[in-house]
Amino acid sequence: MGYAKTVVVVDDADIVRTMLSFMIEKAGYETLSCVDGEDALTFFDGREVDLVITDLNMPNMDGAALIKTIRANELYQYTPVVLFVADDAEDKDSFRSASGATLLFDKNNINEQLLPTIKKLIG
Secondary structure, eight states: OOOOOEEEEEOSOHHHHHHHHHHHHHTTOEEEEESSHHHHHTTOSSSOOOEEEEESOOSSSOHHHHHHHHHHSTTTTTOOEEEEEOTTOSOHHHHHHHHTOSEEEEGGGHHHHHHHHHHHHHO
């Protein structure tokens, strides 16, 4: 049997991290939960990370800075990253491209889109 794929969940809201981690773990994945980008970077130490799901707006290090740092690390430069943005974010395609995120995700659609998105990105 193969290993459980690992998803790093980064959000400064406790309830969001708890909800996402619960849903992801129930689907058979391992989660690593982080309060901000600085906290998340501690997991990029050579271990297997299959996917990152991060909020944009967080203290200390926001999602955009986190993605830039991940992309600069040779081991993780191609790791899929899903970035949460506000539904009213303008020109999402340009923002996705500029941020380095694989996908942008509207937090309002978490329940319907989260697991299908994870399965599509990492199986």
